[in-house]
Amino acid sequence: MTLAHYLTVASLLFLIGVFGALTRRNIIGILMSIELMFNAANINLAAFERFLHPEGVAGATLALFIMTVAAAEVVVGLALLLAIYRNTDTAYVEDYNLLKG
């Protein structure tokens, strides 16, 4: 298992996240895809730490922080979604155009 293996897995995961975010119509699915991308980044951080600086803990710590921030973000995002859903009666993102210029 080399660094390349980890990076490959992480980039696949990231691309799946991107694909999901671009193609899912349901807003819940998009949020989940974004979480996938977060996790791809976390894998990168952990891998880089393990292979490049095995003596330190910075990468793992940063990954922990990101998880925390992602959890907090999901909380806010879901609260927003609920508010939007109550107003528009839809979960499809193409119908959300309140901020259209």
Added chain:
Amino acid sequence: MIEHAYLIPLIPFFASFIMLFGGKEDPHSNMPWVGIAAMGVCLALSVSVFWGAVTGTVALPYEHNWHWFSIAASIAGRSFVYDMPVGVLIDGPAAVTLVAVTLVSLMVQVYSVAYMHGDVRFKRYFAFVSFFTAAMLGLVASSNLLVTFACWELMGLCSYLLIGFWFEREGPCEAQKKAFMTTKLGDSGLYLALLLIFAKVGSFQLSQIYQFFDKGLMPATIATVIGIGILAGAAGKSAQAPLFIWLPDAMEGPTPGSALIHAATMVAAGILLVSKTYFVFLASPTAMESAAWMGLITAFLAASMALVSYDIKRVLAFSTVSQLGFMMCALGAGGFTSGLFHMTTHAFFKALLFLGAGSVIHSVHTNDMRQMGGLSKKMPLTFLTMLIAVLAIAGVPGLSGYYSKDMILADVWNHDHLMFWILLCTALMTAFYMFRLFFLTFWGDDRDHEKFHHAHESPALITGPLVVLAVLSAFAGAGLNHDGLVHKLIPKPTISVMPGAAVAAPAHASEAKPEASAHQASTEHHDGHLPAWLHMTAIVLVLGSITLAFLMYRGPTYAAADAIKANLGPVFTLLDRRWYVDDFFYALVTVSDKVAALAFWIDANVVDRVFVDGWGLLMRIFAQISDAFDNLFVDSAVDGVGGLGNDLGVGLRSLVREGQVQEYLMYAAIAFSLAATLILTR
């Protein structure tokens, strides 16, 4: 004692500043005594130097220089440091002049304490007088022509201030401007001469310039130009023809101030400058002849003008101009000793004449001699001292003027006989108009009873200086002439390479030789005398003209004079209008004014209209064309680029369905991956 000679100009200089800035202005201020004390110290110093020179304990010339400043210069690739010292140079003439100047200035100041007492600017007057004297002493004692020139200009300033002392009145204001501008006209010539000297010699030190001339290094033509420039300056300061017009008007100042200007400071400066730079004239016979003729013409014109004036101060002013002409003529004729000798004696008797006239004016409150007469009964002391002065200036044997004038006439006789006869004629006129003044003022009976009744002898502060000056006027000539003292004190300078000898080319031999030999002759005969018969004739003629003046002006009326005036009307008008020299200058100024007006008209109507306005119009048309081009092409290009950007943006926006978050995201992802690709594959 002579090593302290530098103090002589400095003491009155500082005294004037103390008087000017110390204490309050007060008509009864005690400040003048500061100036008088300072002048007393200077007189003591000067006399000690003079006495040392007479007894031979002090070797003259004495020169001492101090460092002033240096200039690093580079000429023709050679760099050197030019050193400019400042110092004192006391030679025989300077020693004599220092005594004369300090003595006359002291007498004038003592006199002025009484004369100017109660004037609102009492203190300031004395500060000016001290400053004036300091400038003159600086000019006399300086070893450096640059310092001399600075003092020269300071005297111009002081004369301006003193002539216009009563500036509330219009006359003094006009007179001071006239004096200043006329002297400046001459000074421009002097300035050019100094520049030329520095350009040629590279030094302002008199001793170095003298050596340059002494070795014959100066070309004769340049020497002539320098000489003429110096003469122009001297003509302005010493009131020589045709720049004498300012001196009669300078009578508007306080009378003791006039005495100072006429006897000690201002007018003697020109003569002194010529004597200081006499080697220039020795090197240039042309400049020498010019000096002689300028002096001669001045002497004659001024004496003739004095014949008809009724203003007592004017007559004295004309007589000063005339006597200065004598000195200048003597210097030009090769009589260095006699010219400076006359300057010294003249300083005493002319100061006495002016102070005496001031005493009379102080007493009768008028300048017009027609309202005086018979004053000998009221003012015996003034009368006696004036008698001595008048006898001295007329050249009556035994008094000081006789010795110096006799020496001048002898020098001129040896130089040129025609000049001698004109000068003798002038001397006779001098005797006549001085005694005319004397008889009109003091002799016979009173003409104006009111003024005569109020006339009184002046206080001791006024008569004291008169007596001192009278003693000097009587005996200074004989004293200085005793045992050839004046020749020992004031030897004529010589230069080793005479121009006549140098230019003795065969082709010009006929022209150059007589001049050169005349020159040599006058040098050898410096103590030569007039032929005995001529000497006697001159004395008899002088006495004759005095008798003539007595016959014409002794009584309360002067019918004979009026009859002559009636018969010779045009001549009198000519003299009364001062030979139209003033009118000539006035016309010159008027013409210049007209020319300036014409030039202004051309400037306003031709230059401004055609060139300035035309050029402006041309530029405006050009600007309009340029503006149109700008609008049509440049601005369109700018707008076009902006429009293009705008159109591009609008076009791109039409590709995107608005309000679709996922599409925005897709474009962002595409752009991001493109950017990432570009960066990573570089």
